[in-house]
Amino acid sequence: MKKMLAAATLALSVSTTGMAFAEPLKIGMITTLSGGGAGLGIDTRDGFMLAIKNAGNKDVTVVTEDDAQKPELAVQIADKMIQSDKVDILTGIVWSNLLMAVAPSAVAQGKFYVSTNAAPAALAGANCNKLYFNAAYQNDNLHEAMGEYANKGYKKMFILAPNYPAGKDSLTGFKRYYKGQLAAEVYTQVGQTDYAAEIAQMRASGADGIFTFLPGGMGIAFMKQFAQSGVKIPVMGPGFSFSQDVLPAIGDAAVGAKASGQWAPDFDNAASKKFLADFQKEYNRLPSIYAVQAYDAAQLILSAASKASVKNADAFGAELKKADIQSPRGKFKFNTNQHPIQDIYLTEVVKQNGVITNKTVEKIFADHGDAYAKDCKI
């Protein structure tokens, strides 16, 4: 009965976003559809389009372009989308260095930017903007959660991340909560595929735990090489390191790894079950957290557009900020800096019926915001 009620509410909320909008809405999606990071961008696009399709609203159009994970290309596409496609909202960028190249200038031109993933610290604090929303998290969040988790039982951590804005945010976030000793803090190149030198340092470091933030192909390479190295130190990371886009390629080497996430496929709420079923039906694979984040970003935009015109920035922004959606994550609301306040969970990589996926273990943070919101004066 409870489930039926939840499904009914969900159906109702979907049907309200299906109504005609005050103004037609044009969304520009810039994401990574080619190169090594393409898996992340494709999940972003597919999650976003799933929500748009479910809404079935003819007043929304989405134009999608591939940034190939190159900042200069992302800037060109953004200019084209704003000037000739005349989009109202930009979204979709996966990587923080690309977002920093696009979002500040887009909001300066009066366009909304709703981020589906990248959330650099630079845009969460003093430089926050009324037109910039983040539907995913703030970059530090999942790393903060692992720092908190590592306090239980790990005394000397080896931490590693790629040398780019989100990599620095990652280790900063981890250290903000982790109180133990650090064996080493290592920055690797973005896109690095061989970690032999770093694994040798891990072996020699005397660490009792390893924290890595290596999204996409970097994480696949690291986990496979680590599994072969004979080093027996437990590995943990934020959800990106063990997300559904990379798990099939890592294989059994990932099983047992602990990670943090705002969502996992086993979440027991109606919105999550519907999302999971719809996504699998539409694309015939399990969604990653990137897909959930983009799905929510699309839901947020649709919900705001059903109540206010995007041409009226104040009213539209106020509706966005209400976050009137059923998120698969469960609880979801916006902080003062327009980044999420949400629960963050510990997950574990498991093999169930031959499929390698994430299972929820426990809640690490309840209603977690970020450290930069206090500097944001909107």
Next chain:
Amino acid sequence: MTLALALEQLLNGLQLGVMLFLMAAGLTLIFGVMGLINLAHGSLYMVGAFACATVAAWTGSFWIGLIASLAAAAAAGAIVELVVIRRLYDRDHLDQVLATFALILMFSEGTRWLFGSFPLYLDIPPLLQGAVALPGGTEYPVYRLAIILAGAIVAFGLYLLISRTRLGMRIRAGESDREMIGALGVDIRTLYTVVFALGAALAGLAGAMVGALQSVQVGMGEPVLILAFVVIVIGGIGSIKGALLGALLVGVTDTMGRFLLPKILALFVAPAQAGMIGGAAASMLIYIVMAVILAVKPRGLFPAAHA
């Protein structure tokens, strides 16, 4: 820093070097014999990795996959030579770069079309799983040792091929004077196709061996291609011996730089800063080495006789 750690890092450098050699050998052979700059060499590396992953998933055997990777890359190389490259020998290098760059885009999009954008799964064969103990008390992955061994065998095989066989004689003759061996009645067109396919097969082998260690995905060849070019420029374009020494130099310099620079910097600045600056400096190191070598020996360490 212990001796065991230094030894392990040296082996890591050696392994990276051997892998780069497999790429650079084909590249330098093709340049030496045909005077062609082939940017699509990284795509052949990717073809090898995808062929190995697909066949291994299909048959359940990495070894059959490895043979398939050699065959697929050699076939792809031969087809590319017959259809596209053949028309480029008489053009200048800019045309060659443009055409082979177009090939990269076609290979990447074609692979994406066939296999999708998500990385493929390719695991190390059971025989080579795990790690063995090394003198000094550390452990080292068996598979990486196997790559070093395979690279050494290939290097020795190439040496025998080029110095002891009729084909090798023709390759050396082609390097010294292309027109003359044509005039002497050697079927130069077939020779070119064979050399190109041989280079492609070496790239495919490297792709398959590394694919089991890293991730098999579209665009995996380009970062390696850049390093392979650094290797042949350092080694002297057209020289196999130069490619071998250049590859080992680049492999060891890169690995040792990543390992030692942050440690040295940590003596002067805070660990977090040292990690960041050291990491950035390490990624520049091989290019600095290249610049220094070119300043002293502008044609590389072992310039090919004519060039």
